[in-house]
Amino acid sequence: MTTRDEGNKSSNRRALDKFNLGLRLMAGAFILFMLTSLFYLYVAVGNSWNLVANALFDSRILGALWISVSSAFIVGALAIAVAIPTSYILTYNEFRGKQLLETLLIEFPQTFPPATVGLVYLLMLGPGSPINIAYTYPAVLIAKLYVSAPFALSFILRRFREIHKSGLDVIAESLGGETRQILLWVLLPLSSIDILGGFSLTWARAMGEVAATLIFAGAISWKTEIFPAVVYLTSQSAPEVALAASLIAAMLSIVALMFFKWVAGRRR
Amino acid sequence: MSELRVENLSKSYGKTKALDRVSLTVNPSEFLVVMGPSGCGKTTLLLTILGVLRADEGHVYIDGEDIDDLRISKRNLGYAPQDFGLFPHLITYENIAFGLRAKGFGLSEIDSKVKAKLSQVGLEGLEQRKPDELSGGQKQRVALARALAIDPCLLLLDEPLSNVDEVTKADVKANLKETIKRTGVTTICVMHDPEDALELGDRIAVMHTGRIIQCAAPKDLLEHPSSEIVQRLLHHLLKRI
Numbered sequence A: 001m002t003t004r005d006e007g008n009k010s011s012n013r014r015a016l017d018k019f020n021l022g023l024r025l026m027a028g029a030f031i032l033f034m035l036t037s038l039f040y041l042y043v044a045v046g047n048s049w050n051l052v053a054n055a056l057f058d059s060r061i062l063g064a065l066w067i068s069v070s071s072a073f074i075v076g077a078l079a080i081a082v083a084i085p086t087s088y089i090l091t092y093n094e095f096r097g098k099q100l101l102e103t104l105l106i107e108f109p110q111t112f113p114p115a116t117v118g119l120v121y122l123l124m125l126g127p128g129s130p131i132n133i134a135y136t137y138p139a140v141l142i143a144k145l146y147v148s149a150p151f152a153l154s155f156i157l158r159r160f161r162e163i164h165k166s167g168l169d170v171i172a173e174s175l176g177g178e179t180r181q182i183l184l185w186v187l188l189p190l191s192s193i194d195i196l197g198g199f200s201l202t203w204a205r206a207m208g209e210v211a212a213t214l215i216f217a218g219a220i221s222w223k224t225e226i227f228p229a230v231v232y233l234t235s236q237s238a239p240e241v242a243l244a245a246s247l248i249a250a251m252l253s254i255v256a257l258m259f260f261k262w263v264a265g266r267r268r
Numbered sequence B: 001m002s003e004l005r006v007e008n009l010s011k012s013y014g015k016t017k018a019l020d021r022v023s024l025t026v027n028p029s030e031f032l033v034v035m036g037p038s039g040c041g042k043t044t045l046l047l048t049i050l051g052v053l054r055a056d057e058g059h060v061y062i063d064g065e066d067i068d069d070l071r072i073s074k075r076n077l078g079y080a081p082q083d084f085g086l087f088p089h090l091i092t093y094e095n096i097a098f099g100l101r102a103k104g105f106g107l108s109e110i111d112s113k114v115k116a117k118l119s120q121v122g123l124e125g126l127e128q129r130k131p132d133e134l135s136g137g138q139k140q141r142v143a144l145a146r147a148l149a150i151d152p153c154l155l156l157l158d159e160p161l162s163n164v165d166e167v168t169k170a171d172v173k174a175n176l177k178e179t180i181k182r183t184g185v186t187t188i189c190v191m192h193d194p195e196d197a198l199e200l201g202d203r204i205a206v207m208h209t210g211r212i213i214q215c216a217a218p219k220d221l222l223e224h225p226s227s228e229i230v231q232r233l234l235h236h237l238l239k240r241i
Helices: A002-015 A020-047 A050-056 A059-092 A098-111 A116-127 A136-164 A168-174 A178-192 A192-208 A211-217 A225-234 A239-267 B042-050 B092-102 B106-120 B136-149 B166-183 B195-202 B218-223 B228-238
Strands: B003-014 B016-026 B031-035 B059-064 B076-079 B154-157 B186-191 B203-206 B211-216
Touching: A002 B042, A020 A050, A020 A239, A050 A239, A059 A098, A059 A136, A059 A178, A059 A192, A059 A225, A059 A239, A059 B016, A059 B031, A059 B218, A098 A136, A116 A211, A136 A168, A136 A178, A136 A192, A136 B211, A168 A178, A168 B076, A178 A192, A178 B092, A192 A239, A192 B106, A225 A239, B003 B042, B003 B195, B016 B042, B016 B059, B031 B166, B031 B195, B042 B076, B042 B136, B042 B154, B042 B186, B076 B136, B076 B211, B092 B106, B092 B136, B092 B186, B106 B136, B106 B166, B136 B154, B136 B166, B166 B186, B166 B195, B186 B195, B211 B228
Parallel strands: B031 B186, B031 B203, B076 B154, B154 B186
Antiparallel strands: B003 B016, B003 B059, B203 B211
């Protein structure tokens, strides 16, 4: 407690500083900018509450709820399952082109337009290809996985590298540990918070992804239609449905992300 | 009890020679201290023996067997780094048991070996504590117990006293010396402090710019420094005594 009290005192002293006031103003403006859209969503919902309330239990909305949430969880789990071995290989192996490969796996998918991702998958695994899975639930998973798995990979890879730098893996190895023991007894337990962090960001990105999924998987109710697709497709024709879908998606994301943070905080 | 022989070991980082044709022998059950200032190559020597670094030239033999191509996990070396390297998520008991589990010992054997090591280093009662609940001296003992638990053929210690506070240092040093003597394990220990080195080592190898410039018993080293560099180094290092 003493440390916290002292910390409060010193930050209060710093608050008198003009430069500090400037920082607060800039931070305040940004926070306002970020929160306004969310606040306005609730205002808009409030203005047409009766229509939105009826739309909340619309079959189309419930279908989108199921597809969005289930696919985001599966994509999160798949991303972790592939990010762990990939992080291990990238941490412990040196090879030509490693920097380029990492860029293609982590940063590039975040800048590559999701619409293009959807188009590529549609051409590669669509009606014109021997394996046609377009407009199916697996197509939803594939499109979301490409766009969101880099988050899990970057979290886990960074943590594995930190542990490698600390030399704890070498200690484990000197004690007779082989790959399995080093991974299961050292790397994974020491990365649990980062794995959870990677999962939650992957989950969040998968929830928000729309363009790749819409192009490759379409928007078939109860099969491939996700929340953002409902919003996109109904924003003109049935704005109350779009608002209801947005409201549920926003609430769900906030609750889920706070839950992940709470779990991570308990583990720390 | 094993014998370590290092022959003409060289290792460079770019143009810097960290090890320059280093040769030495550590006899069975001997406690050899490698002493020298920071950057003289002593940790590089230790990590090359451990297998983390690969020498550009030269060989490492344990009981006459060339171990250069042996994986770290197969070398059976006990290693305790400068920061002790305790697994932060494991309690003392599990830290010490780690190597025994990795080597596939049964539960009852692990339990008896861990308890024996705990009592040997004087850590009874601290089995359930995590590393962040231990003092520097206690961490050092856990690191030592963990390295010894696997019955290593060689013990490698990197600055075992540098993260121990002055108040408990004498105790930790005495425990270290006694534990190692009792187990009879061949030990190579890297240190920069001459007082500690002379107190602990059966022999001292003085390193300077990647070379071993003298290797002798503490008394001989003090009485007959082989060169001006050793004299200066000892004078410089011993000025606190």
